[in-house]
Amino acid sequence: MSDKQIGREIGQALGANLTRRSLFALGGAAAVTGALAACGSNTGREPAATGGGASGGSGVTLNQWYHQYGEAGTQQAVEKYAAAYKDATVKVSWKPGDYDQSTAASLLTDAGPDVFEYGNGPTIDMIKGGQVVDLTDLIGDTKSDFNPSILERMTYQGKTYAVPQVVDMQLLVYRKSMLDKAGIQPPQTIDELIAAAKKLTQGNVKGLFLGNDGGAGLMGGPMLWSAGLDYLTKDNQFGFDDPRAATALGKLREMWDAKVLLLGAPKDWFDASALTSGLTAMQFTGLWTFPDIKKGLGDDFGVLPWPALDSSGKASVPVGAYGSCVSAKSKDVEAAKKFVKWLWIDQTQDQLDFATSYGFHIPSRTSLISQASTLKSGQAADAAKLATDVGHAQSPILWTPKCATAFGDAMNRIVKEGADPAGEIAKVKAVADPELKRVLA
Amino acid sequence: MAIVRSKRQSRVTGWARYSALVVAALLFLIPFYLLIRSAFMREQDLGSPDFHWLPPVWETSNLTGLFDNPAIPMARSLLNSGLIAVTQTVGVLVISGLAGYGLARIPYRWSNAVFYTITATLLIPAAVTFVPSFVLVSTLGWISTLRGLIIPGLFQALATFLFRQFFLGFPKEIEEAAFIDGLGYWGTFWKIVVPNSMGFVAAIGTITFIGSWNAFLWPLVIGRDQESWTVQIALSTFLTAQSVQVSQLFMAALVAIVPLLLMFLFLQRWIVEGVERTGIAGD
Amino acid sequence: MTPTKFVGVGNYLDMLSDPAFRSSLVTFLAFAVFIVPTTFVISLGAALLVARTRVMQSFFRSVFFLPTACSYVVASLIWKMSIFSGIRSGLANGVLGWFGVDSIPWLSLADPPWYWLVIVTARLWLQVGFYMILFLAGIQRISPTLYEAAAIDGAEGWKVFRHITLPQLRATSTAVLLLLLINAFQAFDEFYNILSTFGTYPPYARPPLVYLYYTALGSGQDFGHGSAGAVILTLIIAIVAVVQGRILRLGDRGE
Structure with a gap:
């Protein structure tokens, strides 16, 4: 008996009536599931099923995840960008705490995001496990405009799996x-x-x-x-x-x-x-x-x-960058990709606002750096120069x-x-x- | 002679006892004091190179700032904690109360087997099996839902066990009188037994409520989404991630324990009495 | 999340041979060996002190009992940020400062392991009150005639405690010991909240539940091994409970 079946039975038992017997069955079932789960193979990582890109258009809802930025105003900013997007409803989740681990974990479940940022792009295991989608075609011609070492960090075997948001x-x-x-x-x-x-x-x-x-x-x-x-x-x-x-x-x-x-x-x-x-x-x-x-x-x-x-x-x-990735488990991969392209490639003014209006970051598009007034003078300018001269990709x-x-x-x-x-x-x-x-x- | 010595000695030990009690009481109260103090301190004073017994400046805006800060889902997590604690308390009282009564009074072929099964699970705390429980609950699709947070905690072996022990000691004559009046088990339980056991019910209820409000591991595992956070998860997240002001974090902690402390002080008598009456501690 | 392949007892064997899991069991053992007797002695002591006090008895009882209403998360916050912070603004280092002693970064040091002091004191503060109430209930059930008889025999102080109070509290003590042990097995909240920062946990002071949490719900999502660990723990607890029950019962017969 798989634990899915057991789960369904318990659901019915609970839904029908809370008899004493069914509750005791719950205890027994939990024990059985425990023993079964312990015998299952390690992660049960299945090859990710690609979501059917059927619908598109205004009916789509996308979940976008960010880790919690410490600087005041950042959350409102990303919510504002998302609200301005017309082709889908984008629900922004702001995830404080154990972001890397909990995001990696949720990519394996159905409760994961459609679009999410990840430090220096997805991990090699996410890429090899087919959990993230190839975004090379989104970047297209703009490739030469991105910071090359950062973009390379998000590329594996010639395919780019994330769009750099801002350089930190x-x-x-x-x-x-x-x-x-x-x-x-x-x-x-x-x-x-x-x-x-x-x-x-x-x-x-x-x-x-x-x-x-x-x-x-x-x-x-x-x-x-x-x-x-x-x-x-x-x-x-x-x-x-x-x-x-x-x-x-x-x-x-x-x-x-x-x-x-x-x-x-x-x-x-x-x-x-x-x-x-x-x-x-x-x-x-x-x-x-x-x-x-x-x-x-x-x-x-x-x-x-x-x-x-x-x-x-x-x-x-x-130097490093959070890269915007698309989960292969997204219900609508095409809509998610379209949104990533819109925000992190087309909306250069939003990108500039995100990089400079809250905490200080360096825009990942080299053409935007000259427009970043915050990086033009004083210590921030010295720092930006260091990033260019001796910057080293994190790992x-x-x-x-x-x-x-x-x-x-x-x-x-x-x-x-x-x-x-x-x-x-x-x-x-x-x-x-x-x-x-x-x-x- | 012996009496005189023992009198002087008892006066000395009396003083020693009082000093020990007073010192211990101070030690036990200091953390509460620090919590209150820190909740009213400015951020820079909390991180300053000196220790302050009193806040150099009383910062009352921490309280308003806490509920105005969009990064901290304070109101939502308080609401979640309240909902979960209330439903679980009511659920445990009804389910474990009925189960305990049934086990104590209703002759039934398997009742001993059932009772021993419950007693056996007493020794295995729910926390230890959180991984398989998580697998089960996620199969049901209950991750980040109130259902997933509440339902697994609705039946508690310990409460059932305690209710059974308590009802075994309930005067049988009263119940027999009720039976003669034509009440069945159900009627007797609700009309006779429960009204005469309110102190015990209050004790189990308070303990369950506190346990549920303060629960951490299960809500941490299930509440993956900010909307399903309990107040403990919100506090823990900001404590380990250090992403908000420390002073606001202390204020949040204060807000999270004040209702509980008040309830606790008010109902403490019942808990103490309940502990004494059930013989949780033996007999 | 459905198991995709049946691997038999493989996961159980893996866990038993995993040095990190085994070291988490050792951590639990060290923790339990300290926290169980310490809590036992302090709660019993507090109960004896409170029981003999006539003035302000209920005040003292409430003070010791009050932390029971506090959560491990709140206690961790106070302990980590307010008492044992690494700089002078923490109470502990503030007090050391009055004596001209250098600040100690309690939670940053692995050697000497000061973090144990932080964890253990937090747990004592939270749970002593509850066990004190259990002991108080037990003490109040002891018949006064036993003490009167002892007084006539000229017994006092330690002798009375050794020959009357302690034996009369045998049932209570058994329950308290078992509850303390089961609680120590479940240690998670204060370890997680005091020692983890920004999603990482140091490679020491990992009790079993903390290790299983990071195994099963960390980036690995290894439910197979996580569940195997949980089943192993459950078995250990069951064995310990049965053995403890047997030992104390044997002791009964010996008396």
């Missing part, structure tokens, strides 16, 4: 006055950064804020790049089985041990408040916080890339969520527990090698 970047922000007072020049290497953080740590003010986990979650990539390495090599092999990687990751532990890192701040790295309320002198954060920093500190801040480990490494700023598409989890766990052990970096890297490699083999097959 992370960078090092420092309080000018605090550095001046301590007589410190903006640091250019990791060792200079550590020395500066030590000098700036005084009383209840810490030198540097890399997130409440000491940078374990955030700084893995930037540390590899600062050593001149990357997650994967050019030919898609494991990229940081190298003593320099161990040295670089060990530097985070050095900062942790020196007690110069701010830990346990009320709001994490993605919010400006640790910097503006004077808990830290330097913070790694996102360009999107600039309006808040400006409000709190005026002109008393400067920007830097994450510095190079040494002369043979590279400074960098991570490659073949770096699967499983690899990311293994790397995150290793970073946690290196930074928080002082585990041996070389040994931890070997553990990540043991997970990543078979994963790479799987996705490259």
